[in-house]
Amino acid sequence: MAGFGLLTGCGSPHMSALDPKGPVGETQLDLINLSTGIMTLVVIVVAAIYIYVVIKYRERPGDDKDEIPEQVAGSKKLEILWTTVPIILLIILAVPTISTTFRGTDREPEPGTLRINATGYQYWFGFEYPDYQVSTANEVHIPTGRKVEFLLAAHDVVHSFWVPSLGGKQDMNPGRTERLILQADEPGLYEGECAELCGASHATMRFRVIAHPPAEFEKWIASRKQPKSKPKTEQQKQGHKLIAQNCIGCHAIQGAGYDILGRTGPELTGFSHRTRVAGALDNNRENLKKWLVNPQKIKPGNRMPGFDHLDDKQLDAMVEYLQTLK
Incomplete structure (x- = not known):
């Protein structure tokens, strides 16, 4: 995480993949750290070899300018080395990446998972709770400590559902239903946005995830079932x-x-x-x-x-x- 310190001022404190507030986000941060570690290792090794070669084989006073260094073209050992090492590194990165990706879109969510239908429009998000028969827009309320299955669709053009603090992006396509499972472990407000260029107001197509303790979430559901909408004055x-x-x-x-x-x-x-x-x-x-x-x-x-x-x-x-x- 220390390597990302300079990036913390680049966005909202409620909208950072580097400060996860749920198990999905934590797993994806582990992937970020793993890939960053592999890339850092490669850069260090390549830089070390480069520096070593520049120093060892630099021209020195008295060297025979016509002398050609020993050639290693066609060396089987070196070719096997620089072919095998990248393959091993890619496998180390690919296995957890594929596993995490499919885990976030499991076809059979766990019992007790909350279902929410999320639909992208130009330029707002609609949310429906089929188990409770209530709906809302641009702000989705969820209970903490409970998995939430978002069933994602688009009404007009391709959108993308992204709550950085809770998990990765998932496209929302017209005529299809995509699935994304997220969970918030801490109460709070988490910023989300459309991460797919969807038109002139793409940059303002935002929403919020508001996570409540389970008891407060049930109170919110109850208030939505008995709204106060009658005018008085x-x-x-x-x-x-x-x-x-x-x-x-x-x-x-x-x-x-x-x-x-x-x-x-x-x-x-x-x-x-x-x-x-x-x-x-x-x-x-x-x-x-x-x-x-x-x-x-x-x-x-x-x-x-x-x-x-x-x-x-x-x-x-x-x-x-x-x-x-x-």
């Missing part, structure tokens, strides 16, 4: 009406009378508890209003139209209602 009621007029063709809100209508955009149930707006901005009223007015400025090429035709009072009402969804 007049402003919230106005926002609820505007959402119905402008958003429900694409979005669903459980418990608000819009449970099954919108399915082409992110699920909005419990929106106030999300840490980000559209996976790109901190979730606060100011950023939410910016998103509603001009989503193309924040995520160019996304499928959501802007609501710049609404006045400030109407936008504030929409923001107020969305920020009360629990």
Whole structure:
């Protein structure tokens, strides 16, 4: 790990393959260390041979400039040596690499494994929990100490699912279901992103994995099954009406009378508890209003139209209602 010290400032502390928080990530870090060790060994040996040859066979005063050193072309011993050694090193690297790769996509997950359907869209991630009949978007909640089987698919173009602190990448392909098994051993927030160039807003196609202790995860599931989505104040009621007029063709809100209508955009149930707006901005009223007015400025090429035709009072009402969804 010391060799990677200079790289620790290159990204988010919640998004590092060099600081794994689960068994899959730890195994993959072992592979990184193994491959780095092999490459370092090769560099040291080659450099040592190079330095030795340069010093030993350098031209010295008094040498016969016409003398030709002993030629070793066609030496069977040397040819066997420099053919066999790389093969041995490749085998040492290939065996654990192949084993780890297939272990992460086992066809028969262990009993008790949590299943989550993850779908990539331009430019957001949708998550469904078939065992609990709940869904969410851009933030996926999991219990600690329990294996999670992500069933990965893409709605439009090829995406890639990557949570560096928990495990490696897996492509998400339209028309196919890929599998990835991850586990978080510590509660916390882990950054994820699409690692496949998927369009103009690829760089802002991010999501978060939020790992809870098992009891807290069950509480989160319970809250998702009984969401608080009814408006109370007049402003919230106005926002609820505007959402119905402008958003429900694409979005669903459980418990608000819009449970099954919108399915082409992110699920909005419990929106106030999300840490980000559209996976790109901190979730606060100011950023939410910016998103509603001009989503193309924040995520160019996304499928959501802007609501710049609404006045400030109407936008504030929409923001107020969305920020009360629990």
